[in-house]
Amino acid sequence: MRNGSPRILYVTRVWPNGCGAHVRSLNILRALQQIGQVEVIGLEGVGSSSGAGADFEFAQTFRFELRSNRGLSDRIRWTVDPAQPYPNGFAVEDEAARRILCRLPSFGLVWFSTIHSADMFGVTSWPNSVLDIDDLQSSHVRTRLNARSGMWAHVSALRKTIVWKRREKLLGKRFTLLCACSEEDRRYLAELGVEVPIHVIPNAFEKPDLEPVRSPALPPRIGFIGFFEYAPNRDGIQWFVDQCWPRINAAVPDARLRLIGKGSDAIRTLAGTGVDALGWLTDPSDEIRTWSAMAVPIRIGAGTRVKIAHAFSLKCPVVSTTLGAHGYAAVNERDMFVADTAASFSDACVRAMREPALAAEIAERAWRRYLDHWTWEAVRPRVWAAAEDCLRSRAAT
Numbered sequence: 001m002r003n004g005s006p007r008i009l010y011v012t013r014v015w016p017n018g019c020g021a022h023v024r025s026l027n028i029l030r031a032l033q034q035i036g037q038v039e040v041i042g043l044e045g046v047g048s049s050s051g052a053g054a055d056f057e058f059a060q061t062f063r064f065e066l067r068s069n070r071g072l073s074d075r076i077r078w079t080v081d082p083a084q085p086y087p088n089g090f091a092v093e094d095e096a097a098r099r100i101l102c103r104l105p106s107f108g109l110v111w112f113s114t115i116h117s118a119d120m121f122g123v124t125s126w127p128n129s130v131l132d133i134d135d136l137q138s139s140h141v142r143t144r145l146n147a148r149s150g151m152w153a154h155v156s157a158l159r160k161t162i163v164w165k166r167r168e169k170l171l172g173k174r175f176t177l178l179c180a181c182s183e184e185d186r187r188y189l190a191e192l193g194v195e196v197p198i199h200v201i202p203n204a205f206e207k208p209d210l211e212p213v214r215s216p217a218l219p220p221r222i223g224f225i226g227f228f229e230y231a232p233n234r235d236g237i238q239w240f241v242d243q244c245w246p247r248i249n250a251a252v253p254d255a256r257l258r259l260i261g262k263g264s265d266a267i268r269t270l271a272g273t274g275v276d277a278l279g280w281l282t283d284p285s286d287e288i289r290t291w292s293a294m295a296v297p298i299r300i301g302a303g304t305r306v307k308i309a310h311a312f313s314l315k316c317p318v319v320s321t322t323l324g325a326h327g328y329a330a331v332n333e334r335d336m337f338v339a340d341t342a343a344s345f346s347d348a349c350v351r352a353m354r355e356p357a358l359a360a361e362i363a364e365r366a367w368r369r370y371l372d373h374w375t376w377e378a379v380r381p382r383v384w385a386a387a388e389d390c391l392r393s394r395a396a397t
Contacts, residue, residue: 006036006108013043019227020306031383067091082166085122138164139302172196182327199386205309207375217290219254220353228263232301240297243342293352298324312370317359335366
């Protein structure tokens with residue numbers, strides 16, 4: 001690490017709700033605090049609850065609000081001009097943006113948590129900056145192409161995929177350095193022609209103090225954890241409840257489906273035979289230890305799933321779709337079950353319950369890989385390396 005203590009401005013719109021993005025943002029912030037003096041700027045949506053809690057101590061918070069781009073002329077500009085500002089339709093007030101821009105020279109590094117945070121300022125280029133992309137928008141929209149029904153919905157998704165790819169090609173002109181969640185995402189950006197350095201900072205989970213010991217419950221349990229207001233989670237668990245759970249119930253009639261996460265107890269359509277919606281749990285580890293497997297039925301979205309690293313950290317077997325396992329170099333029955341159809345996904349869940357020795361063996365291999373690759377202890381040096389790379393770039397100019 002470099003000598004001295006650089007001043008770092010950390011900008012985030014991720015508030016503490018326990019979702020994967022919050023876990024990532026918090027741990028990257030902690031890593032940066034070990035090498036510099038970090039000032040945190042929080043972006044807060046109008047109408048959201050204020051106050052960051054103990055995890056984040058914000059030097060300042062700025063409100064962002066809707067800046068509509070839904071009119072016909074706005075949609076045309078958004079489609080033809082990849083540099084069009086406020087692509088997500090949200091913006092920080094102009095005065096707040098000016099205040100941050102005036103202070104930029106006093107910082108050695110500006111680190112953005114997610115592209116959404118940077119896009120709210122309407123700024124074309126950020127000097128001495130690191131963008132932690134988290135999710136690639138074009139990848140996210142592309143996964144919806146097969147899920148869209150109807151010609152116009154499909155055309156709309158295709159149009160958005162093309163537009164977001166064109167915007168992502170410009171990232172190298174806007175930021176000094178990029179961070180991706182996986183080697184696959186790094187290659188994707190390189191193939192788009194992004195020429196600035198791209199560091200890989202995987203999603204990870206905190207290493208437990210003691211090696212975990214599972215205690216699978218009887219009757220057996222399949223579990224899901226996630227932020228239920230997040231569309232990929234909501235879509236995935238709805239598909240699982242509708243298409244997979246009846247098959248699992250038929251094979252293992254006394255099995256229970258356990259749902260953890262904010263909003264899980266508020267979605268009425270998830271009610272069904274053997275479904276327990278537990279809502280938000282401050283520490284879900286004891287519950288997860290009782291599961292025969294964690295289901296990750298993700299069919300849309302981008303980035304990597306923190307919930308998989310969480311499962312690995314507790315030696316909980318995982319059943320995931322290929323997309324859900326993105327970034328973990330998953331091989332079916334090596335360190336998780338991988339299945340993409342309702343029938344094969346259901347069969348994998350049943351195997352995890354009926355063949356506990358096999359499931360435990362798979363989880364043990366995943367645990368060993370987790371220790372090497374997906375603890376924050378293992379990932380933290382990657383954060384430092386990205387920060388150092390950006391700081392060296394500034395020193396060279």
